[in-house]
Amino acid sequence: MRALRIWGIALVVLAALFVAVDRVAVYIAESQAENRVEIPGTRIGSTDISVRGFPFLTQLAGSELDEVDVRLTGIETRAGGRTLRISTLDAELRDVRLTDGFSGAVADRATGTVVISYEDLTKAASDGVKVEYGGKNKVKVTGTVNVLGRPISRSVLSTVTLLDGRTVRVHADKVPGEGIPGLEKLVREKTDFEREVGGLPNGLKLERIQPTEDGLEISGTGTGVRLAG
Known part of the structure; x- marks a missing residue:
């Protein structure tokens, strides 16, 4: 009985360690990915990435992530000879394939919302x-x-x-x-x-626009959406 208790405690400790290592790996991956997101012809103010799903390490080993949420802030691009700034771009990416030695990412499916302020x-x-x-x-x-x-x-x-x-x-x-x-x-x-509206990831097509008090809210969907690499 004592041996079973010891094994039980050991399994709990190992499970806790695995979860901790998995979460640390997610944090490191998110931090590195935030520095790699690029959209041709634009300048991005800031990037925030959240990788969903557990365990992360098994997803990483298969080079495919189930869900990734991305927020880009202050995207600047040129339109009609003028700079058009997108306040925020929020994208939900699904079935994200990691490519080019983890330097690139392509989502099979994506939904996104763009906000352009009236200013x-x-x-x-x-x-x-x-x-x-x-x-x-x-x-x-x-x-x-x-x-x-x-x-x-x-x-x-x-x-x-x-x-x-x-x-x-x-x-x-x-x-x-x-x-x-x-x-x-x-x-x-x-x-x-x-x-x-430039500065959008390749593959994301805008479909609906709605004036709100905070600005123009534009939503869209896409397939094969590339955010990096």
Whole structure:
């Protein structure tokens, strides 16, 4: 009986040691992976990676991870000759294959959500244009135009849509003209615009856009999504 108790204690200790070693390995892997995430043509402010599933060591031995959550913050890329900054990109990766000696990672399936703040969207718009939340799934766009040498400012409620899974289109529902010839055309040249959302991992396609108080929230899915290597 005593021998069985000793073996039982030993198994508990070994199990605890295995869990501890496994968790340390996860921490080290996450830290190393955060330094390796790259998206061509972009600059990433910070990266946070969480590897899910247990045990991690057996997943690592098979070069495939069940679940990986990634948050990228402050992604900067060029769009329409201007810098478009993505505030956050949250991605849930599934069945992630490690490649190139663990320097690369490709997810068979992925879902992701991008948030672009109105401040950053304003910077990506035309000069003299301000973009804000307009409520009820709309954005408010304010622009100033010159009519016969006189500056005229107009604010419009605009609908935001996605084109080709990569481009944000902002289009005013209605422009107050007040009988001034050509005013609507001038205002739309300022307030209506399209900007490509670059800086996304290859394989991730945007599918749905939603204006919120915090910014434009854009979600999408993808297959064969590459985040590193």
